[in-house]
Amino acid sequence: MSLCLLTFILVTFGLLSSFVSSFDPSPYQDFCIATSDSKAAVFVNGKFCKDPKLATADDFFLAGLNVSGNPLPGLRSFVKLADINSLPGLNTLGISLVRADFAPYGLIPPHTHPRGTEIIVVLEGTLYVGFLAPDTMNPFKTQSFTKILSKGDVFVFPQGLIHFQYNVGHTNATVLGALNSQNAGLIVVASELFGSNPPLLDDVLSKAFQLDKKMVKQLQGLFS
Structure with a gap:
């Protein structure tokens, strides 16, 4: 195998390894059923996890x-x-x-x-x-x-x-x-811009969309 080919393989493998490692790590548990009961749970990924011993098939079901x-x-x-x-x-x-x-x-x-x-x-x-x-x-x-x-x-x-x-x-x-x-x-472009709370300044929306301020007020009223 030539030196150039060997170098290419090593560099490619290194890039692939770096790419793969950039993904989210695998979870350490089989499942983590979200619950609002914080007393019997641990907080993972933005939600409290139900005690696995209390899990049922309904936790994985939606009709x-x-x-x-x-x-x-x-x-x-x-x-x-x-x-x-x-x-x-x-x-x-x-x-x-x-x-x-x-x-x-x-x-x-x-x-x-x-x-x-x-x-x-x-x-x-x-x-x-x-x-x-x-x-x-x-x-x-x-x-x-x-x-x-x-x-x-x-x-x-x-x-x-x-x-x-x-x-x-x-x-x-x-x-x-x-x-x-x-x-x-979910970010809905129009409603987020014209229906934000508190509302954005008229000048920002007027200049960004090339609208007069009267139209901006109408759109803000519509989306609010």
């Missing part, structure tokens, strides 16, 4: 993902989560599910999940989906990655990037998504 969830007001869409808040057995396991339903022209508006990558599969309908990513050549511009999806199609939204889903069909649509986080977080 009802076969029907649509809560409506997003004014958007003709509905969302139901299977995350740490509804399925305690997910605690420390690093995964969650979401079901989204859309009436015709329903929308899940631009939003981000700061702690999770999302992968979706279309169960019914036709959706226009996409995300925005920084332009590597110009930090003041973004690239858009969009696609029309049909039944059976899969799409991935990278962690932390703004993304959306819009029903462009004339019939209802349903999507099932998975995230590599028990609690991926």
